[in-house]
Amino acid sequence: MSRLNGRRAEAEAQGLRVNVAILGAGRIAHHMAETLVKMATDPRYADLIAPYAVAARDGERAAAFAAQYGFPVSYGSYDELLADPDVDLVYIATPHSLHAEQGIACLRAGKNILVEKSFTANAAQARALLDVAEESGLLCTEAIWTRYMPSRAIIDEVLASGAIGEVKAIAANLCYPVSDKVRMTDPALAGGALLDVGVYPLNFIDMVMGGHGEVPVERIDTTMVPYATGVDAQNTMTLVYANGVVASAASSMLCASDRGGYVWGTDGYVVCRNINNVESVDVYGLDHALVEHHDVPAQLTGYEYQVAAAANAILDGRRECAEMPHADTLRIMELMDAVRDRWGLRYPFE
Numbered sequence: 001m002s003r004l005n006g007r008r009a010e011a012e013a014q015g016l017r018v019n020v021a022i023l024g025a026g027r028i029a030h031h032m033a034e035t036l037v038k039m040a041t042d043p044r045y046a047d048l049i050a051p052y053a054v055a056a057r058d059g060e061r062a063a064a065f066a067a068q069y070g071f072p073v074s075y076g077s078y079d080e081l082l083a084d085p086d087v088d089l090v091y092i093a094t095p096h097s098l099h100a101e102q103g104i105a106c107l108r109a110g111k112n113i114l115v116e117k118s119f120t121a122n123a124a125q126a127r128a129l130l131d132v133a134e135e136s137g138l139l140c141t142e143a144i145w146t147r148y149m150p151s152r153a154i155i156d157e158v159l160a161s162g163a164i165g166e167v168k169a170i171a172a173n174l175c176y177p178v179s180d181k182v183r184m185t186d187p188a189l190a191g192g193a194l195l196d197v198g199v200y201p202l203n204f205i206d207m208v209m210g211g212h213g214e215v216p217v218e219r220i221d222t223t224m225v226p227y228a229t230g231v232d233a234q235n236t237m238t239l240v241y242a243n244g245v246v247a248s249a250a251s252s253m254l255c256a257s258d259r260g261g262y263v264w265g266t267d268g269y270v271v272c273r274n275i276n277n278v279e280s281v282d283v284y285g286l287d288h289a290l291v292e293h294h295d296v297p298a299q300l301t302g303y304e305y306q307v308a309a310a311a312n313a314i315l316d317g318r319r320e321c322a323e324m325p326h327a328d329t330l331r332i333m334e335l336m337d338a339v340r341d342r343w344g345l346r347y348p349f350e
Contacts, residue, residue, distance in 0.1 A: 002087075002088045002089075002110055002111065002112055002138065002314065003016075003085065003086070003088065004016060004018060004088050004314055004315060005112070005137075005138065005139075005314055005315075005317055006315070006316065006317025007315065007317075008315035008316060011315055012047075015047075017047065017048060017049055017050040018048060018049045018050065018088045018089055018310075018311040018314055018315065019049075019050050019052035019053070019086055019087055019088045019089070020036055020049055020050065020051060020052055020088070020089045020090075020091060020307065020311075021052050021053040021054065021055065021073075021081055021084070021087045021089070021090050021091070021111075022036075022053070022054045022055070022090075022091050022093055023055050023078060023081060023090050023091065023092050023093060023094065023102060023106070024055075024056065024092065024093035024094040025054055025055075025056040025058075025061055025062060025065045025093075026093060026094070028093050028116060029054065029065070029091075029093040030065075031301060031303060032091050032093060032303055032307075033051065033054070033065070033068075033069040033071070034069070034301060035300060035301040035303040035304055035307065036049065036051035036069075036307065037051055037069050037070065038300040038301065038304070039051075039300065039304050039307065039308075042300065042304075044308075045304060045307075045308060048308060048311050048312070049089075049307060049308070049311050051069060051070070051071050052071060052072065052073060052086065052087065052088075053066070053071055053072070053073035053074060053075065053081065053084065053087060054066050054069075054071055054073075054074050054075070055074070055075040055076075055077065055078050055080065055081035056074075056075075056076070057076075057077065057078070058076065059074070059075075059076025059077075060076075062074040062075055062076055063076075078102065078105070081111075082105060082106065082109035082111065083109070087111055088111075088112060088314060089111070089112045089113070089114060089139070089310055089311065089314060090106045090111045090112070090113050090114070091113075091114045091116070091143065091307075092106070092113060092114070092115045092116055093116050094116075095183045095189040095190065096118050096120065096121045096189065096190040096195050096196075097121050097188065097189045097190040097347070097349065099115050099116070099118075099119060099120045099121070099125070099129070100120045100121070100125035100126070100128055100129045103115050103120075103129045103132075103133075103140065104128065104129055104132045107129075107132045107133055107136045107138055107140065108132065108136070110136075110138070111138070112138045112139035112140070112310070112314050113133075113138070113139065113140050113141075114139075114141055114142075114143045114306065114307070114310045115129075115140070115141070115142055115143060116143045117142055117143060117144040117195075117199050118144075118190075118195040118196070118199050118332075118333070118336070119142040119329050119332075119333060120333060121190035121195070121347060121349070121350075122190075122333065122336075122337050122347075122350060123330065123333040123334045123336075123337045126329060126330050126333040127330065130326050130329075130330065133319060133326070134319070137319060138319065139310060139313050139314050139318065139319055139320070139321075140319065140320065140326070141306075141309070141310055141313070141320055141321040141324055141329075142324050142329045143303075143306050144199065144200075144203055144306075144324060145277070145302050145303055145305065145306050146200060146203060146204065146207075146275065146276065146277070146278070147203065147207070147306075147323045147324040147328075148305035148306040148309050148321070148323045148324070149277070149278065149296075149299075149302060149305050150296060150297050150305070151272070151278035151281065151296045152207060152323075154278075154281050154294050154296065155207070155208070155263075155270065155272065155278070155281055156207075158270055158281060158283055158292070158294070159208065159263065159270070162267075163267070163268060163270075163283050163291065163292065164263065164264075164265030164266070164267050164268040164269055164270055164283065165265040165266035165267030165268065166265055166266045166267075167208065167245060167263055167264070167265050168244070168245060168246070168264055168265060168266060169245065169246050169247065169248075169263075169264040170204075170205050170208050170209075170245065170246075170247040170248070170261075170262065170263050170264070171247070171248045171249075171260075171261075171262040171264075172200070172201035172204040172205055172247075172248075172249050172250075172260070172261045172262070172275050173201055173249070173250040173251065173257045173258070173259065173260060173275075174197045174198070174200045174201055174250075174251050174257065174259050174275060174276055175193075175197065175234075175250070175251060175252035175253075175254075175255050175256055175257035175259075176197060176252075176253065176256060177253070177254055177255055177256060178196075178197075178253045179227065179233065179253045179254055183196075184196060184231075184253050185227055185228075185229045185231060185253075186229065186231075187229055187230055187231050187347050187348055188347070188348050188349065190347050191227075191229070191231045192227070192231030192232040192233070192253070192345070193224075193231075193232050193233060193234060193235055193251045193252050193253040194224075194232050194235055194251060194336055194339065194340065195336065196253070197251045197252070197253065197276075198232075198235060198237075198249065198251030198336070199332065199336065200251075200275055200276050201237075201249035201250065201251060201261075201275060202237070202249055202332055202335060202336070203332060204249075204261045204272075204275045205239065205247040205249060206328065206331070206332060208247075208261075208263055209241065209245065209247075211328055212325075212327065212328065213327065213328075213331050215241045215242055215243050215245070216241070216242050217239050217240070217241055217242075217335065218240050218241060218242050219239070219240040220237065220238070220239055220240075220335075220338055220339060220342065221237070221238040221240075222235065222236060222237040222238065222339050222342050222343070223235065223236055223343075224236075224343050224345070226345075227253075230345070231345070232340075232343065232345060233252065233253055233254050234250075234251070234252035234253070234254055234255075235250065235251055235252070235339075235343075236248065236249070236250045237249045237250070237339055259273075259274045259275055259276055260272065260273065260274075260275065261275040261278070267285070267286060268283060268284050268285045268286055268291065269283075269284050270282070270283055270284075271284065277302050278296055279296060280293065280294065280295055280296060281293075281294040281296070282294070305323075306321075306323075309321045309322075309323055
């Protein structure tokens with residue numbers, strides 16, 4: 001068990017902070033490092049977390065990373081991270097295909113984990129990881145930042161207010177030209193658009209539907225265009241829910257899109273600019289006139305919300321974050337499995 005799990009009063013009395021280590025030193029790890037450094041000097045988070053360490057398979061690369069961001073510790077192997085008793089939370093920033101194995105290793109070494117999306121490569125891996133998390137009593141949560149951002153509450157409040165009447169349809173898209181990245185095109189790394197960018201439209205839709213799977217999906221219609229390596233290059237998905245709501249999602253690693261999120265109701269509609277990091281929420285009436293405009297609070301990088309949620313969960317002794325409970329993570333993984341099954345797309349390790 002981590003030194004701080006369920007020990008908020010003790011931590012506050014002794015001035016202890018949640019030590020965060022990053023497993024992996026790629027692009028997204030740099031974004032997290034920048035976030036942790038900013039949080040450490042921000043009055044809202046300075047007493048909560050501490051940028052502590054980074055681990056990479058190359059010692060020199062890890063040391064350079066640590067020096068760049070002022071982390072006090074670096075490791076030239078993941079085993080060294082697992083052996084350090086002062087690590088309270090590990091952010092797993094490696095490709096999807098490694099998340100389950102590395103997450104399980106961290107939990108068994110007594111480390112709480114914040115696992116970058118997609119949580120794992122498939123639902124079977126997700127169940128295995130969550131089973132170990134349950135056995136360990138440690139925190140295990142998925143780092144899909146849109147679930148933790150203030151924009152989620154803004155959208156929820158707009159819909160709950162009845163401003164657009166009864167929700168009947170939802171649409172969301174996220175497309176970036178990123179096929180030059182090996183992790184996106186390699187089947188052995190669980191590459192493709194779906195797990196990397198398609199997961200965001202699906203989560204947007206799930207959040208609008210209230211999360212928790214209260215309204216089940218009754219039908220899935222989907223198609224994809226394969227990349228030369230066999231992974232999905234572009235895809236579309238239509239979900240029909242038991243209450244009649246129809247939702248459409250699209251993602252691609254070949255092109256750019258407006259990244260819009262749209263909720264259509266009987267009395268109007270909502271437009272969310274950039275579902276990957278919502279910048280504003282606009283409400284329109286039946287005459288298409290703007291009824292409400294909601295700005296999203298300024299942020300450090302956007303990653304701070306998931307880190308703070310994880311740190312607070314550790315101090316409170318919780319095993320999951322309310323923003324992204326295990327059931328929601330597993331449901332999204334199962335949905336993506338169902339979509340890939342319809343495509344006939346399997347990764348080599350499956």
